[in-house]
Amino acid sequence: MITHSVFFKLKFPKGSTEEASFLSAAAKLTTLPGVINFATLKQTSTKNDFDYGLTMEFENQEDYDRYNVHQEHLNFVNTYWGAYVEKFMEIDYEVIG
Template sequence: MIQHTVVLKLKYPKGSPEEKEFLSAAAKLKSIPGVHNFQSLRQIGKKNDFDYGLSMEFLNMAAYEVYNAHPDHIRFVKTYWAKSVEKFLEIDYKPIV
């Protein structure tokens, strides 16, 4: 199993139409084949300055690679991510055991 997580800060104010549009577009990523347990998350802690998180799981690295190359993912990155995200941290995990 691969756990793919991204924490991010948008260029737009919280509650703005642009924020809503970005989050709505991000939620559509869950329909890409191989994506499991998709979550769109709002940061509530004060230990970093990221505002949102996206989390999803893939059964294996092959499924993760299919997601990365999928036209809907590429379109999301070009259309929304590139213009909307101020900064981010991407972390991909797999179980130790």
């Protein structure tokens, strides 16, 4: 099982129409083949500057690789990610124990 997580801060204020548009578009990623346990996260700690996160799981590397090149994922990245995200951190991992 591979967990794909991104934590980010948007360029737009909380409660803005741009924020709502971005989060709505991100939620559609749950429909892509291979995506399981998708969640949109809201930061509650003051230990970093990120406001939100997206996390999802994939059964195997092949599903994760297909997601990364899926046209709808690429459209999301090209349309929203670069234009809406101020900064981010991506963490992809597998449980080892």
